[in-house]
Amino acid sequence: MSAQLFDVVIVGAGFGGMGAAIELKKLGYDNIVVLEREDDLGGTWHVNRYPGLAVDIPSTTYSYWFEPNPHWSRLFATGSELKGYAEHVADKYDVRRHMRFNTTVEGARWDEESQRWQVGLADGSTLSARYLITATGFLSQPHTPDIPGIDSFAGKVVHTTAWDDSHDFNHRRVGLIGTGATAVQLIPELAKTVDDLTVYQRTPIWVAPKLDFGISPAVQRLFARVPLAQRAVRYVTDGLLGFMTFVGILNFPYFRRLSIGAMDLCKIHRFISIRDKDLRAKLTPSYDIGCKRPSWSNDYYRTFNKKHVHLETAGIDHIEPDGIVTLDGRKSAIDTLVLATGFDMWEANFPAIEIVGRGGRNLGKWWRENRFQAYQGVSIPAFPNFLSLASPYAFCGLSFFNTMEYQMRHMGRLFSELKRRDATTFEVTEAANTRFLDDMTKRLDRSVFYAGNCTGSRSYYFNPSGEATLLRPTTVRNAVREGSRFPLEDYAIS
Known part of the structure; x- marks a missing residue:
């Protein structure tokens, strides 16, 4: 049985996967499939539904910049509202029709001959994609403590x-x-x-x-009728x-x-x-x-x-x-x-599925033997046509949407260049990756992780080697700027 052919396979139907699909559709890609192991979209806001669940970032900031929601009922919205917001975005931007639920991805391998990714599913079938994007999130693999008995x-x-x-x-x-x-x-x-x-x-x-406080219906109507009013509030919470x-x-x-x-x-x-x-x-x-x-x-x-x-x-x-x-x-x-034991951040999430790139390079093994690294938090050498949205140095600021927004800009710049050149393949260069890694390592020296006292914190910001490689140690402004202006020469495009 031959594999189904797609331009892009996106793994994960949370806010990251939806953002990637929205950006690619804006660029003219429509032969896209979004694979989700759960039975509905929303990622962490679909999976989590425990009593008291709410966002811990002001709702005005915890949303796509291009799609503000004037109907938040509180400054810190409940989980059900975030789930509803995800459904609204999926419908408005026509990404739901690209989604396949109850579909677990086992792994993906780069095929040098066809210059495509072969994506294996748990049911034994295979999808073939020109481009692979993993949007599996940072908090997607639940941790069960290894306690005797x-x-x-x-x-x-x-x-x-x-x-x-x-x-x-x-x-x-x-x-x-x-x-x-x-x-x-x-x-x-x-x-x-x-x-x-x-x-x-x-x-x-x-x-x-x-x-925290409720947002009255009158204020919600104001936000809906005068979007600049909500933008002003967002500037404050972002700031x-x-x-x-x-x-x-x-x-x-x-x-x-x-x-x-x-x-x-x-x-x-x-x-x-x-x-x-x-x-x-x-x-x-x-x-x-x-x-x-x-x-x-x-x-x-x-x-x-x-x-x-x-x-x-x-x-x-x-x-x-x-x-x-x-x-x-x-x-x-x-x-x-x-x-309430959280997630297997590094052990099972970097990467969340087995990824094998050019020359048989296994991403998880390579990361553990050569330090956790990813150019601009999305690209890795020897992994052509692959973007990992939940990577080392990817998480930016305190809101996940900050991360998604700069990554969407990165995608927009990169794929626009592919179309301009009528090219089909990209791969970040070793030199660009090394330069970015050196810059991130240097910036971390003045962070709380290295300059402060983090002994005994047991923080998931630190990888198993003791490096704080989860957060991108720059401002959101810096990340957005570099997502929009990174040197195109940092990629080998053919």
């Missing part, structure tokens, strides 16, 4: 990425593992219904007060987030006092919320703010004041059929285990 637990196990709406949490005795951004949203909601909640914390998180990134993450040594001030704000918030000195100490991080993603909440700390909510920091030794045993031998009986 976890498979023996006899009660209900729920991972936050596969929330079971049919499970009744009323009057349950729940053990929750994890205190990251997801747990900060979920814990206050669970505490409202369960009889007993024990939170198992490995690493405390910096939590600042959340300035604030850009300022926080510039001073707190990218240039830590020069603005250390501001970072200390941010940590003091979190400490004051914690002091006002919790009067128990020992409990406050357990919830206090030992690393600098910014080493791992902080969070916002007005009720996370206060939840631990409730008599039926307990914070456990002794560490888990093992799990038994009816409870969790800590390293000091104490056991808490539970009937429901909630895993």
